[in-house]
Amino acid sequence: MSTGFNLHDRRASDGQAQASPLLGKEARAEVWRYVVEAVEGYVSHADELPIRPDLDPAKVREELGAVNFDRPSEPLEALELAHRILLRHQTHTPHPRYFGLYDPAPTTMGIAGDALAAAFNPQLSVWSQSPGAVEVEQLLVRAFCEKFGYDPAASDGTFTSGGAEANHTALLTALAHAFPEVMQKGLRSLPAQPVLYVSAEGHHSVSKAAKLCGLGTESVREIEVDEHLRMSAGRLAEEIARDKRAGLLPFLVVATAATTSAGAVDPLRELGNIAAREGLWLHVDAAWGGAAVLVPELRRLLDGIGQADSITFDPHKWLSVPRGAGLYLTRHPDILERTFHVSTAYMPLLNSAGPEVANPFTRSMQWSRRFTGLKLFLTLAVAGWEGYAEVIRRHVSVAAYLREKLEESGWAVVNDTALAVVCFVDRTRPQGASATYLQAVREEVVSSGQAWVSVTRLAGERTVVRACVTNYRTGPREVDALVSALNAAREKVSAARQ
Numbered sequence: 001m002s003t004g005f006n007l008h009d010r011r012a013s014d015g016q017a018q019a020s021p022l023l024g025k026e027a028r029a030e031v032w033r034y035v036v037e038a039v040e041g042y043v044s045h046a047d048e049l050p051i052r053p054d055l056d057p058a059k060v061r062e063e064l065g066a067v068n069f070d071r072p073s074e075p076l077e078a079l080e081l082a083h084r085i086l087l088r089h090q091t092h093t094p095h096p097r098y099f100g101l102y103d104p105a106p107t108t109m110g111i112a113g114d115a116l117a118a119a120f121n122p123q124l125s126v127w128s129q130s131p132g133a134v135e136v137e138q139l140l141v142r143a144f145c146e147k148f149g150y151d152p153a154a155s156d157g158t159f160t161s162g163g164a165e166a167n168h169t170a171l172l173t174a175l176a177h178a179f180p181e182v183m184q185k186g187l188r189s190l191p192a193q194p195v196l197y198v199s200a201e202g203h204h205s206v207s208k209a210a211k212l213c214g215l216g217t218e219s220v221r222e223i224e225v226d227e228h229l230r231m232s233a234g235r236l237a238e239e240i241a242r243d244k245r246a247g248l249l250p251f252l253v254v255a256t257a258a259t260t261s262a263g264a265v266d267p268l269r270e271l272g273n274i275a276a277r278e279g280l281w282l283h284v285d286a287a288w289g290g291a292a293v294l295v296p297e298l299r300r301l302l303d304g305i306g307q308a309d310s311i312t313f314d315p316h317k318w319l320s321v322p323r324g325a326g327l328y329l330t331r332h333p334d335i336l337e338r339t340f341h342v343s344t345a346y347m348p349l350l351n352s353a354g355p356e357v358a359n360p361f362t363r364s365m366q367w368s369r370r371f372t373g374l375k376l377f378l379t380l381a382v383a384g385w386e387g388y389a390e391v392i393r394r395h396v397s398v399a400a401y402l403r404e405k406l407e408e409s410g411w412a413v414v415n416d417t418a419l420a421v422v423c424f425v426d427r428t429r430p431q432g433a434s435a436t437y438l439q440a441v442r443e444e445v446v447s448s449g450q451a452w453v454s455v456t457r458l459a460g461e462r463t464v465v466r467a468c469v470t471n472y473r474t475g476p477r478e479v480d481a482l483v484s485a486l487n488a489a490r491e492k493v494s495a496a497r498q
């Protein structure tokens, strides 16, 4: 048995290669070459792969059976296995006929940024370890604060792993703002139960965050939506009044801009006015829809977002950087410190560069942190704001073309949004709005390999097929293919039911 264990080059143990923390130079060259070719191959040929994999767990596990940690593999062998698994066993979201969830094809500069971040591996817990990386993230936070209508000199924010962590951060900061004593004494120090409000179409990461904060899901009031799937401001005001009468402690309104299923944007100004009148924190979950602020003609859809106390925005959604990259932004410059600050003796802190630098570990949920901002920084540096505006405009116009083509073929578009998500049912069949029928049509389209769409439920009851444009390579040709696949699926499913 070899005892010459070396994490980075097992060949060092049998004397064939120099002991090195980074594999030998030749082996490294082979590894890099393999990875570059695999990446470029995928980026340029994703459209030739089946969009959805075979969903058979036995097949994946069988393939993984080739690995034996007691008999380590050669680097290229291991890479080939990983490459095979990625090619065969995942839904290929960069495929131009993937009309899926918000999983855009990642940008080239984003992929490069993530690779650099992994290799240089800066530690972003404290400023003094990685001043360059922390300043890059701060610069991006200020730039996005300004785009959302905050004063960049009097606002703040932090990168998160995604929208769920940003929403969780929002709940914590809203709690710390409303009940500062909770940060020391916990929720049991309060005289009553704090409650928060989100629309019935809001994202379920809000409920999850309520669990994680110790508030519990029953503290989340789901407010009814109107016929456009937007939170009803009237109902919100009523619920707040009722909770106050019952002696509860309303502290937060979470508005959604835009909803995950259908792209509905809550009436931000009205909700902002209610929150201000009642003294509640307004958080706007703009995880994907927030990208509309980068396009002058779409900005008005998010009118009022600058009034929010905090905002969730996910660059890994519509800004197409590799996962995970979320942002939590706030117009309260000291709230992150007030929520997350702890002091330690062992962190190589503090203020060696003066008091004005930000130490991320005292301002966010994470401690050791990776350089999440680099992939966004590089993409934005190369595309510019205008480049991003162009991408979003294109997605929006391809979605408009899809609406038109669907209507021409007798599908009824049921959601009302200018953003790039289309929900529809079948007008040509008596059962065209039933859940089983639409599920069957969806399954038929996806298993035909022609396109990938999903099914969702609106207002808790109406089942719809959902198609979302998230890929720059998706154009009229792909839309035509999707509509043909839907039309063929309609025939097939209806025939099977005769």
Ligand SMILES: *Cc1c(COP(=O)(O)O)cnc(C)c1O
Residues within 6 Å of the ligand: 102, 161, 162, 163, 164, 165, 167, 203, 205, 256, 257, 258, 259, 260, 285, 286, 287, 288, 314, 326
């Ligand atoms: C996707 C999404 C989230 C969750 O974000 P993750 O990045 O998946 O954690 C939250 N809110 C909305 C509106 C979303 O669309």
